[in-house]
Amino acid sequence: MAEFPSKVSTRTSSPAQGAGASVSALRPDLGFVRSSLGVLMLLQLVLGLLVWALIADTPYHLYPAYGWVMFVAVFLWLVTIVFFFLYLFQLHLKWYMVPWPLVLMIFNVTATVLYVTAFVTCSAAVDQTSLKGSRPYNQRAAASFFASLVLIAYGASAFFSFQAWRGVGSNAATSQVAGGYA
Numbered sequence: 001m002a003e004f005p006s007k008v009s010t011r012t013s014s015p016a017q018g019a020g021a022s023v024s025a026l027r028p029d030l031g032f033v034r035s036s037l038g039v040l041m042l043l044q045l046v047l048g049l050l051v052w053a054l055i056a057d058t059p060y061h062l063y064p065a066y067g068w069v070m071f072v073a074v075f076l077w078l079v080t081i082v083f084f085f086l087y088l089f090q091l092h093l094k095w096y097m098v099p100w101p102l103v104l105m106i107f108n109v110t111a112t113v114l115y116v117t118a119f120v121t122c123s124a125a126v127d128q129t130s131l132k133g134s135r136p137y138n139q140r141a142a143a144s145f146f147a148s149l150v151l152i153a154y155g156a157s158a159f160f161s162f163q164a165w166r167g168v169g170s171n172a173a174t175s176q177v178a179g180g181y182a
Helices: 015-024 030-034 036-056 064-088 100-129 135-166 172-177
Strands: none
Touching: 030 036, 030 064, 036 064, 036 100, 036 135, 064 100, 064 135, 100 135
8 A cells, every 4th residue: 555656657748728728729720711601601601691781771670570570580590600710710620429420411401491581581571671772661672682592502502411421422531531522
């Protein structure tokens, strides 16, 4: 029993050393921005911003239909920002236990369905809530147009993320090397 303390090797490290190494490793992956997934996410961010900014500049709070459109546009815009930064800084590779292709596919399919409802709601409510030729009418009509473009962008992302989830055109080794995006 007297020999026990001498055989124990104690080594201490500070948490600051580990945190400093991970912070310096956060470099943007410009290859992601040039990929189809990155371009589509940027397009979704810009067009989604236009949708909710155009609606927000009108008295949308008077009409419940536009509350739904605002919810869909702002919520999906924020979640897309989160996914964009996860992929831009390659954080999806650090959290390898999460099935990112499946998560991204489910998100894109859900976003497509939600934007279908938002587009239909926004388009149907334009004539009923504004006078033709007025500023709110033009803004709401433009928001409907941009909602249709965002819908197409999310639909394309859903298609590409489905292919990435299924592994079409690649094998496990190439998808790991490519970072999981096409």
